[in-house]
Amino acid sequence: MRTGAVVIGGDYQGLGIVRSLGRHGVPVLVLDNERSIAAASRYTGKVVRVPGLRDDEDTLRALDGLRRRFGLAGWVLYATREETVAALSRHRADLARHWRVPTPDWDSVRYAWDKRETYRLAQKLGIGVPRSWFPMDEADLAQVDGDGPFAVKPAIKEHFFYATGVKAWRADGRAELLAAFRRAAAVVPAGEVVVQELVPGGGETQLAWCGLFRDGRPVASMTARRLRQHPSEFGRASTFVETVAAPELEGPSTRFLAAIGYHGLVEVEYKVDPRDGEPKLLDVNARTWGYHTLGRAAGVDFPYLLFLDQLGRPVPRVAARPGVRWIRLATDLPNAVVDWRAGRLRTGAYLASLLRVRTEAVLSWSDPLPALYEVALAPHLATSRGL
Template sequence: MTRRSGRSTSATVGAVVIGGDYQGLGIARSLGRYGVPVVVLDDEHSIGRMSRYVSKYERVGDLRDAAYTVRTLLDAGRRLGLDGWVVYPTREETVAAIAANRDDLLGSFRLVTPGWEAVRPAWDKRETYQRAERLGIPIPRCWFPSTRQDLAEVDVSRPVILKPAIKEHFFYETRAKAWRADTRAELEQAFDRATAIVGEGEMIVQQLIEGGGDRQFGYGAFFKDGAAVAEMTARRLRQHPSDFGRASTYVETIDEPELAKHSWKFLQDVDYYGLAELEYKQDPADGQFKLLDVNARTWGYHTLGYAAGVDFPYLVYRDQLGLPVEPVQARAGVRWIRLATDLPNAAKDLRARRLRLGEYLKTLRGIDAEAVFSLRDPMPALYEIAMLPYLAVKRGL
C-alpha cells in the first residue's frame, strides 16, 4: 500500500490491532467481515496471523516497553501507509503506552483508547478501588500496605488475597493474578515474595469473596459522552485458573441492571470514551456486586457480543469514522466458550471434585460462539492446536 497525504478516506481506512491472540483475532474478524483491512503487530507467535481477515502480520520486539511500542506503531504507519487507521490495543501495557502518548499518535492514527486521565484509574488498581469507594460503588474491603509493618492493620479473621496494583509488573513474573492467604503468616510470606518482585508500595490486600463462577460477572460497553452506546452484561461462569482467573473460559449473557448502574457511574466519573469491561463478584455475605477490575480495552470474551447482537469493535470503528452508531444492548442467554482453556481447566476441577462431569457436559450444549473456531475462518483454530505447547509455556494458555 502506498503512503497517502492527509487522512484516509472512509472507504480505505483500516485497523491496526496490537496483539494477535484470540482477543485480537476477534477484532480482526469483526472488522474484516465488513471489508476493513487489518494489520496485526505482535511480539509473540499468535494465531491471528493465520486469519483470512488479517491483511498483514508483523512480528515485532518487546511491546511491554512503552517507548518501543510507540516507535514501532509510528514506524509501521510510515512504512505501510497506515495514515488515519484505527488502532486497537489488546493488553494493558499497550493501552497505557498509547494513552500516555496520545498526542504524539493522533497526528498519524485514530485512537479508540482515551487519554491517560481516563485510563489511569483502570491501570492502577489502587485508584480503581479508591475512586469506586468514593462513588459509592461496592468493593471488597481493601488495604494498601507500603511496608511489611503495615500488614498489622489487615484483618485476617477471613481469608484475604494479595494482588498487584499494576498487574503487568507482577503477572509476567508469576503468571498469577493474585495469591490467597488464610493466616497472617501466609500473608507476610506472600508479601515478602511479592515485594521482592515489584518492590514495596505496589501491593493490595483484599478480603476474599467466596464463591465460584456463579458469582462472577462482567459488564462490557462502548461508552461515549457519558452513556453506553452498546452494552452487554454477562455471567463469567468459568475462568482459567479457577481460583483467580486470568481469563474467562465460559460466559453467558444475562440481564442485570445493577451492574450497568455501577459501571456507568465509574465510566462517567472518568469521562470515558471507547471499549471497556468491568468485572464484578457477588458477595454471598451481603448479596452486593463488588467491583474487582476495570479493563480499558476489548476483553477476552468480547466476541460473545457479536453472537448476542453487539459487534463492539466494528461499532467503535464506525464512530471513529464519524458514521452513525445506533444504541444496542446484547440479548440474554447467549453462550461463549474458549475450549483451549476451558477443557484442561475443567479436567483439573473434575480431578479436584470441584466440578461434576454431567454438569460440565450439559453446559457444552447450545454454545453460540467459540473464541477461536470458525467455519468461515478455520486456520487460526488449527494453528492454535499446533501452538498449544508454546502457549502453555509462554502464557500458561
C-alpha cells in the same frame, strides 16, 4: 487505501477483532511480538512482527515503523494488552497526529491501570468494593483485619504478571498472608501490593458489564456471568461465559466511567457478595476483553461499533440479548479436568453446560486456519503464556 485498523496483539482476543472488522470489509494489519493465531485468519491483510511491545518505547517505535513503511494515515489502533493501553494512553496526543486512537487519555485510563486508584474512586462514588488494604511494608499488615481468606495481588498487574505468571495469591491465615506479602514485595515496587478480602463464591457470582461508552453513557452494552476461568480461583482469563440480564450493574458502571471521562470499549468486572447481595467491583479493563466475541453472537459487534465511532459514523444503540454462551475450549477443557480431579466439578454438569454454546473463541468454519494454527502452537503458548 481505505481506512483500516491495526490490531496490536494477535491472540484469540485480537483474532476476534480481526474477524469483526474483516467481515465488514475493513482492511486489517496485525502487529505482534509473538507468534499469534490471528496471522492465519483469512481477514488479516498483513502481519508485522517486532522484537518487543512490552514498554512505551517499543510500542511507539513499532507504530512509527508501520507508518513509515505502509502509510496507514488515520487508521484505528486496537489495543489487546494492558501495557499497550498504557502506551497509547500516555502518548495519545502525539499518536493522534497520524492515527485514530480510541484509547482515552492517561487522566482517564490511570483509574483502570492502578487498582489503588480504582478502589479509592469507587468508594468515593459509593460503589461497593471488597475491603482492601495497601500496605507499604510488613508492619502495615497489622492494619489488615481478620484472619482471611485474603487475595494478595498487585496494584498494577503488568509489574507482577510477567514475573510470576499469576494474577494473585490466596492467603488463608496471617502466616500465609505474611508469606504472600513477602513474595509479592520482592516482585513489585513498595506500595504496589494490595491485600484484599476474598469475596466468597465461584463463577456463579462473577459478573461483568461490558460496553461502548461515550459522552457519559453507554451506547452499546452487554452483561455477562463469567462462569469459568483459567485458573479457577484467580483467573487470567475467562473460559466459559454467558450473557445474562443484570441491570443492577449499569448504574455503578456508568457512574464510574462518567466520573473518569471515559470513551471507548470497556469491561467492568464484579463479584456478587453472597453476604449482602451487593456486586463488588474488582477490575476495569480499558480495552476489548477476552470474550468480546460473545457480543457479536448476542447482537453487539463491539469492535466494529468502535470502528464506526472512530470514523464519526452513526453508532446504533444496542444491548446484548441474554442466554448466549461463549467458550474457549483450549483453556476451558484442561481447567475442567483440574477442577474435576479436585472435586469442584461434576462431569454431568460440565457436559450439560456445553449443550447450548453458541460461539467458540477461535473455531470458525468460515475461517478455519486459526484453530489449526492454535493446535500447532499449543505447546509454545502453554509454556510461554499459559495459553
